[in-house]
Amino acid sequence: MNAPVQKLTVKDMSSDQEVRWCPGCGDYAILKTIQKLMPELDVPRENMVFISGIGCSSRFPYYMNTYGFHTIHGRAPAIASGVKLANPELDVWVITGDGDGLSIGGNHLLHVLRRNVDLQILLFNNEIYGLTKGQYSPTSRVGTTSPSTPNGSIDLPLRPCTFAIGAGARFVARSIDTETKHMTPLLEQAHEHKGASFVEIYQNCPVYNDGIFDYIKDKKNAAESRLLLENGSPMTFGSDNEKGIRLDAKTIRLEVVTIGEDGVTLEDILVHDESNKVMAQMLAELKGPDFPEPIGVLYCNPAESYEADVYDQREFVRLTSGAPDINALLRGGHTWTVD
Amino acid sequence: MSVLEDLASTPTQSNVVCDVVVRFAGDSGDGMQLTGNNFTEATAIYGNDLATFPDFPAEIRAPAGATFGVSAFQIYFGSEDVTTAGDDVDVLVAMNPAALITNVGDLVNGGLVVVDEGAFTAKNLVKAGYESNPLEDGSLDAYRLMSIDIGKQVLEAVKPFGLSHKFALRCKNMWTLGLVMWLFERSRDSTVEGLQKKFAAKPEIADANVAALNAGHAYAETAELPSGIEVYKVPRAEVTPGLYRNITGTEALSYGLLAGGQLASLPIVFASYPITPASGLLHTLSGQKQFDLVTFQAEDEIAAACAAIGASFAGSLGVTSSSGPGISLKGEAISLACATELPLIIVNTQRGGPSTGLPTKTEQSDLNQALFGRHADTSLPVIASSTCADCFDVAIEAVRIATTFTTPVIILSDGYVANASEPWCVPDFNDYEPFPVKFATDPEGFSPANRNPETLARVWAKPGTPGLEHRIGGIEKNYETGDISYDAENHQKMTDVRKSKIDSIAKFIPEQTVDQGNETGELVVVGWGSTYGAIHQGVKRCREEGMDVSHIHVRYMWPLPINLEALLKGFEKVLVPEMNMGQFVDVIRSQFLIDAQRLNKVSGQPFKIREIESEIKAQLESQS
Numbered sequence A: 001m002n003a004p005v006q007k008l009t010v011k012d013m014s015s016d017q018e019v020r021w022c023p024g025c026g027d028y029a030i031l032k033t034i035q036k037l038m039p040e041l042d043v044p045r046e047n048m049v050f051i052s053g054i055g056c057s058s059r060f061p062y063y064m065n066t067y068g069f070h071t072i073h074g075r076a077p078a079i080a081s082g083v084k085l086a087n088p089e090l091d092v093w094v095i096t097g098d099g100d101g102l103s104i105g106g107n108h109l110l111h112v113l114r115r116n117v118d119l120q121i122l123l124f125n126n127e128i129y130g131l132t133k134g135q136y137s138p139t140s141r142v143g144t145t146s147p148s149t150p151n152g153s154i155d156l157p158l159r160p161c162t163f164a165i166g167a168g169a170r171f172v173a174r175s176i177d178t179e180t181k182h183m184t185p186l187l188e189q190a191h192e193h194k195g196a197s198f199v200e201i202y203q204n205c206p207v208y209n210d211g212i213f214d215y216i217k218d219k220k221n222a223a224e225s226r227l228l229l230e231n232g233s234p235m236t237f238g239s240d241n242e243k244g245i246r247l248d249a250k251t252i253r254l255e256v257v258t259i260g261e262d263g264v265t266l267e268d269i270l271v272h273d274e275s276n277k278v279m280a281q282m283l284a285e286l287k288g289p290d291f292p293e294p295i296g297v298l299y300c301n302p303a304e305s306y307e308a309d310v311y312d313q314r315e316f317v318r319l320t321s322g323a324p325d326i327n328a329l330l331r332g333g334h335t336w337t338v339d
Numbered sequence B: 001m002s003v004l005e006d007l008a009s010t011p012t013q014s015n016v017v018c019d020v021v022v023r024f025a026g027d028s029g030d031g032m033q034l035t036g037n038n039f040t041e042a043t044a045i046y047g048n049d050l051a052t053f054p055d056f057p058a059e060i061r062a063p064a065g066a067t068f069g070v071s072a073f074q075i076y077f078g079s080e081d082v083t084t085a086g087d088d089v090d091v092l093v094a095m096n097p098a099a100l101i102t103n104v105g106d107l108v109n110g111g112l113v114v115v116d117e118g119a120f121t122a123k124n125l126v127k128a129g130y131e132s133n134p135l136e137d138g139s140l141d142a143y144r145l146m147s148i149d150i151g152k153q154v155l156e157a158v159k160p161f162g163l164s165h166k167f168a169l170r171c172k173n174m175w176t177l178g179l180v181m182w183l184f185e186r187s188r189d190s191t192v193e194g195l196q197k198k199f200a201a202k203p204e205i206a207d208a209n210v211a212a213l214n215a216g217h218a219y220a221e222t223a224e225l226p227s228g229i230e231v232y233k234v235p236r237a238e239v240t241p242g243l244y245r246n247i248t249g250t251e252a253l254s255y256g257l258l259a260g261g262q263l264a265s266l267p268i269v270f271a272s273y274p275i276t277p278a279s280g281l282l283h284t285l286s287g288q289k290q291f292d293l294v295t296f297q298a299e300d301e302i303a304a305a306c307a308a309i310g311a312s313f314a315g316s317l318g319v320t321s322s323s324g325p326g327i328s329l330k331g332e333a334i335s336l337a338c339a340t341e342l343p344l345i346i347v348n349t350q351r352g353g354p355s356t357g358l359p360t361k362t363e364q365s366d367l368n369q370a371l372f373g374r375h376a377d378t379s380l381p382v383i384a385s386s387t388c389a390d391c392f393d394v395a396i397e398a399v400r401i402a403t404t405f406t407t408p409v410i411i412l413s414d415g416y417v418a419n420a421s422e423p424w425c426v427p428d429f430n431d432y433e434p435f436p437v438k439f440a441t442d443p444e445g446f447s448p449a450n451r452n453p454e455t456l457a458r459v460w461a462k463p464g465t466p467g468l469e470h471r472i473g474g475i476e477k478n479y480e481t482g483d484i485s486y487d488a489e490n491h492q493k494m495t496d497v498r499k500s501k502i503d504s505i506a507k508f509i510p511e512q513t514v515d516q517g518n519e520t521g522e523l524v525v526v527g528w529g530s531t532y533g534a535i536h537q538g539v540k541r542c543r544e545e546g547m548d549v550s551h552i553h554v555r556y557m558w559p560l561p562i563n564l565e566a567l568l569k570g571f572e573k574v575l576v577p578e579m580n581m582g583q584f585v586d587v588i589r590s591q592f593l594i595d596a597q598r599l600n601k602v603s604g605q606p607f608k609i610r611e612i613e614s615e616i617k618a619q620l621e622s623q624s
Helices: A026-040 A057-063 A076-086 A099-102 A108-116 A160-167 A180-192 A218-224 A277-283 A307-320 A327-329 B032-046 B096-108 B122-128 B148-163 B163-170 B172-183 B189-198 B203-222 B249-263 B279-288 B301-313 B323-341 B367-372 B391-403 B415-419 B489-509 B527-543 B564-569 B583-592 B611-624
Strands: A048-052 A067-070 A091-097 A120-125 A171-176 A197-203 A226-228 A244-246 A253-256 A293-300 A334-337 B018-029 B049-055 B071-077 B089-094 B107-116 B144-148 B242-248 B267-272 B293-297 B317-322 B344-350 B382-385 B406-412 B422-424 B471-473 B521-526 B549-553 B554-557 B571-578 B596-602
Touching: A026 A057, A026 A120, A026 A180, A026 A197, A026 B144, A048 A057, A048 A076, A048 B367, A048 B406, A057 A067, A057 A091, A057 B471, A067 B032, A067 B521, A076 A091, A076 A099, A076 A108, A076 A253, A076 A307, A076 B293, A076 B301, A091 A099, A099 A108, A099 A120, A099 A160, A099 B367, A108 A120, A108 A160, A160 A171, A160 A197, A160 A277, A160 A293, A171 A180, A171 B249, A171 B471, A180 A197, A180 A293, A218 A226, A218 B267, A253 A277, A253 B471, A277 A307, A277 B049, A293 B279, A307 B293, A307 B323, A307 B583, A327 B249, A334 B163, B018 B032, B018 B096, B032 B049, B032 B189, B032 B242, B032 B422, B071 B203, B089 B096, B089 B172, B096 B107, B096 B122, B107 B172, B107 B242, B144 B527, B148 B163, B148 B172, B163 B203, B172 B189, B172 B203, B172 B391, B189 B203, B203 B571, B203 B583, B242 B249, B249 B279, B249 B344, B249 B406, B249 B415, B279 B293, B279 B415, B293 B301, B301 B317, B301 B323, B301 B344, B317 B323, B317 B391, B323 B344, B323 B367, B344 B391, B367 B382, B367 B549, B391 B489, B406 B415, B406 B527, B521 B527, B521 B564, B521 B583, B521 B596, B521 B611, B527 B549, B527 B571, B527 B611, B549 B564, B564 B583, B571 B583, B596 B611
Parallel strands: A048 A067, A048 A091, A067 B471, A091 A120, A120 A197, A171 A197, A226 A293, B018 B089, B089 B107, B107 B144, B267 B293, B267 B317, B317 B344, B344 B406, B382 B406, B521 B549, B521 B571, B571 B596
Antiparallel strands: A171 A293, A244 A253, A334 B242, B018 B071, B049 B071, B049 B422, B242 B422, B382 B554
């Protein structure tokens, strides 16, 4: 019935707007990765919608030649929920940051994850407020000096993946801005997932928080600092995959062990099971330098999406209550006739 | 003109009166709202014109016997047009001393008071603040008193059904209803039917309630009542022929939104967050899923507004609803809808404020907020519903304006209109003219900034349409392309066009009419919203006394009707009664440079007819 669709290219995905992030911003790499990815997805361009709040990352929709809505601070998940309720066929991506998604919009992010609205939610985490010129954010490490914390920040940071799992998200993953090869299949998987997919992307802000992720972004350290997750495989890392993550059953804590030392064998290493929520929670808590930080899908356990249930319920009501009829509605209940 | 005057002595010796006000008052757990609603239904079926005023406390179950926990339901019915819930009470039903002490002041001299004598215990008297028992100390001598131990009567009546003491006593309200129904010759059929439906799963409860209802009725019929207490006859009202039902403002507004959606050929996404007294809309619409409607209880007011905006972006009609404090939270999102020029409907069921204020009481609190309560220049249309039934047409009108002009529209209702009910001559939906929305589909020459040259509405292109991919957002946009623009001249131009679009809506709304009286003269009383009934009656009475006074009731609060200024300038004096400190009068003064006078009331209670009447007289006297 439909004419064969001509395959889209990166060029088709780029809008005519000049990209205005600072030189060297991690957002460029993410934008490029997504512009390359979108034509690979089996989605007509007119069904692609990018929705954002406020912040550097939230300028993203202007650069995608798709439908887009740059909304207000923190509210993208709520606006996107309305879009999906109106038209569940649309392929909706929410672009947010650590301030937008976890500070002013924390409540909306919590509830959109809990409800499991079928969205891809990409949180660019640069641990700083960029657009408002460098104040510390809810993911900034303790001691972050910024215009609003000249003596160092004192409040504990939030861990986005821990937050997402706690909120009831059913797809939680992490990647790194410049790691296109890692991020591309990860985003494909997030897109495949029905329901809310939450992806935290470590993103470098070269102006206000430069190098904050160097410990994990640096290729030389990658083998030691990253725990590359693969469902069904033992969680090993290190230059020769000689290290691994083991569960200490007595303390119910994860620990780093070396295979071949102290009688440790590959059998002792935890095998990643992305459907295991308890494991996902423990993984989300792993933080360098004591641990390698998990990269990949921490948790994936699909369930019916919110909007699908909404429409199913409506269908059921329609089957039982008959066709909608305004005149019948107006004449419902007790009526009487005056002659 | 109040009541209980014998118009004629009939062979049955019944009192024939032209109108009556009955108020049921009791603890908030006594079921007074239910009693009132049943009596209302029976009265409507009987053929009287009527208006009701439910007045309940914010506490769901206040401590029994406390004055602040008194819940009341007032109904005014009669044989002539009834537009308010009435001023003075002719019949007061008081289920305990607290209900008596808080309501007896409104009872007319010679009025009937029915009390549950069993509830007048020493403890309850103290709780209500009585030093001595009013049933015994002569303080009720000005009234006709029916003092009955209702609890005892009820326990006797429901004995055969084996209910516990507690459940048996819950039938007290039905017993009392039966008694009042006898007083006015109302049929118990609709109540019996309702009880059987409500308690279908618990037939013993249904039977007990019906037995109590019948027992109350029989008691009144057979007991030797004190002299002067007998059946009241209220002749049927002369009303326009047609099919009638009772409708609350909340129901009418819900149905109007659904009707508007159909007329616009649009699905509706209704996103809301619970708040008194606005939640009724969410409840009513949530039960209408057979229509092209999705309802969404969001996590907060902001999310509700945003979800509605998202829905409108995606090609549905987004509707959100709240009361004053919740509308404040939605303010930033409403400005986004103004900036992106998307259709959106915001319903504000106003309540007493500021802050939590008086959540269950009525006030025209938020006209200023509707007109001015956002950041920057965000003019938007505001329309107000004046009666319960009017909510239906107001909702349709809001949908028409929002979709024709791609703009947010605020509907102002209030706690009084939302909760009260009135008989409604049900319209035929086929008589309404459709106004189907035309979405953009042609990529040729498409820009998200395109406007309809006549209405200035921005083009509405929904995601899913091939070739129309575009971005919108809160940043200022270029007038031609819709791309983001920080250009100085462009911002001026965009601000101007957004304002002109709203201002020019005045050309597309009906001209203001005069509700009553001449189009020029000595005095015009200008109202808006739910003060309609009191102003209507007040002006009517003054006109019957020969005074030169007219009534204008404004529905389109912004932009104002094109002829309103000229109309008002045809009167020597303009009086604006409002249930606030003068929000509309200030608009009239500033827009038209007219020396309009104010009459303000912020007690959480609607105007009484006589308050309007006496101010009209004062205005006319001060002139001569």
